[in-house]
Amino acid sequence: MAIATVNPATGETLKTFDALDEAAIEERLARAAEAYRHHRTTDFAERARLLERAAELLEKDTDEIARTMTTEMGKPVGAARAEAAKCAKAMRWYAANAERLLADEHPDEADVRDSGAVRALVRYRPLGPVLAVMPWNFPLWQVVRFAAPALMAGNVGLLKHASNVPQTALYLEDLFRRAGYPEGCFQTLLIGSGAVEAILRDPRVAAATLTGSEPAGRSVAAVAGDEIKKTVLELGGSDPYVVMASADVAKAAATAVTARVQNNGQSCIAAKRFIVHTDVYDDFAERFTAAMAALAVGDPLDESTDVGPLSSEQGRDDLAELVDDAVERGAVVRCGGRRPEGLDRGWFYAPTVLEGITPEMRIHQEETFGPVATLYRVADADEAVAVANDTSFGLSSNVWTRDRDEVERFVRDLEAGGVFVNGMTASHPALPFGGVKRSGYGRELAGHGIKEFCNATTVWEAD
Structure with missing residues (x-):
């Protein structure tokens, strides 16, 4: 499939892009691994500062990015502006709440003593670079609802966006760069679907999240299962x-x-x-x-x-x-x-x-x-x-x-x-989102979403 902006209101191809070659992909994977080594050590205050800055920039860019989304995938421009606003809201919600959501958990003191410890707790630690395979229908929101919690948890992101929204995908990388994130913390990979397997199998990639079709979900889940890597899937719905x-x-x-x-x-x-x-x-x-x-x-x-x-x-x-x-x-x-x-x-x-x-x-x-x-x-x-x-x-x-x-x-x-x-389904940063049956597994948003790509680490101490 060509990586191109094709206006669905006219059928006109407006801009085309070359897919990354193997050398370029390797460069980005190495950059992600290096960025993760630093980003995982930052504190919540620094992560929140960066994400707040990204939200501020997105709000300033709303009209421009709304027109881009509309031109690439056809949503009414008013809905596109609303999508950008929702993304900024989610960024701010995670900036304000991530530290609380990922706070150490302390078992009951009686249970701690019964385990033979003088101190025991659960600490949430990041996993590493996460590959996000995202769809075109909400080209900003689908990405931000992964990226905001992942970055606040200390992970870094690799985005393989749908091939018909390349300008939106590139905008997202630029947004996080302008917000001050170090090089490699969030990168867009302009690649076709055929390149996904090799990237997911790369040992530097820790996990994957996919929103899309059942066939795409099966494919990513099969590869990730073979590599024993965590996945979250949000697939179709009826x-x-x-x-x-x-x-x-x-x-x-x-x-x-x-x-x-x-x-x-x-x-x-x-x-x-x-x-x-x-x-x-x-x-x-x-x-x-x-x-x-x-x-x-x-x-x-x-x-x-x-x-x-x-x-x-x-x-x-x-x-x-x-x-x-x-x-x-x-x-x-x-x-x-x-x-x-x-x-x-x-x-x-x-x-x-x-x-x-x-x-x-x-x-x-x-x-x-x-x-x-x-x-x-x-x-x-x-x-x-x-x-x-x-x-x-x-x-x-x-x-x-x-x-x-x-x-x-x-x-x-x-x-x-x-x-x-007595209302219609909608997603909100504070509420977990996901499905059962062939609609996928795992959850996005809320505390459930930020913990999906964390290592729940048991810490046990004796005298």
Whole structure:
């Protein structure tokens, strides 16, 4: 795959980049190893100072980097600015909280004595250079939510970003350099996917984190397993959005639109399957369909645009195939189901709502990465749980109900890394993020995320 900026709103190739050769990769690996030897010895105050400076610079760069993201992968420019702001917030959160999150842990004194020690504790130490294989859909946020905790823990980062967002990837390296991080603390590797295995097998690389597709996750996990190296994987999602009879239907329907089309529908945690109690199904479906059909599709640099293009022609075609397969097998198109009229250039797809979904349709099991929603009618909570869990994914979930017993039931029974009640799934620095089943393993963000790439070291002392 070419490393290039291709504007998805026009299909025009704007800039191309040469991939690093073996000598250049070796130079960067050596630089990372050297940087780690120093960075691991710095204190939290120094790490926090650098990360705060990076946040400050990012805020100043917001308009510029937002336009870059929009041009490279098509998200509406307002959403791109919001992404930059979220990254700065996460940097500041980790700068303020990392020392507390990684503080020494002291067992109960009675247990210490019982172990034969006069002093025992757990200390969190960094692992080393961490390879981050990151996707294009949130080209700043996906990286920062790894980099901020990793750098605060004393690790250093090697970024293999998606090949269609090279300018964003290079910006990130430059951002950390301008913030004052020593050379090698955070480096972007402009490489194709074929170069990842050799880098991951290099003994100087301690661990890896990947956000992306199932095939990419399997590949990285297999290599890391062979090398016995720690990995965190955040893969696909087909998140359920359950609306029960007691829900505020108007609010649930309005929120559902944002939950489905955020980032042009290209989000692992976007709600994709809308599972609605029969008593409120017709009301919800009518409200939701009308709002989806009214969305403005067009130039993502236009402030009035709600939904921009998909990131690639292949992504648009894959989405269309899922819709076409469902329709051929009996699904009903309530709105959309085609390319929007008047947008002949670029990789646009109309916001779409389908109902009458059955298990033999591909869309019932595969992830829809674009502005396409599927509706399911259910009779009760038992059926809602069954439909929600009838997927190989388990990233997050959404539940709308005013019934406390139903809340507890869904929290207990939904197979997902998160359950968001009367609201849409979102990530926040203080809350752990990740999934189960084929959505991956491990956690990002919060204290769980910063500890993923730390050595929990037992310290035991006798007289």
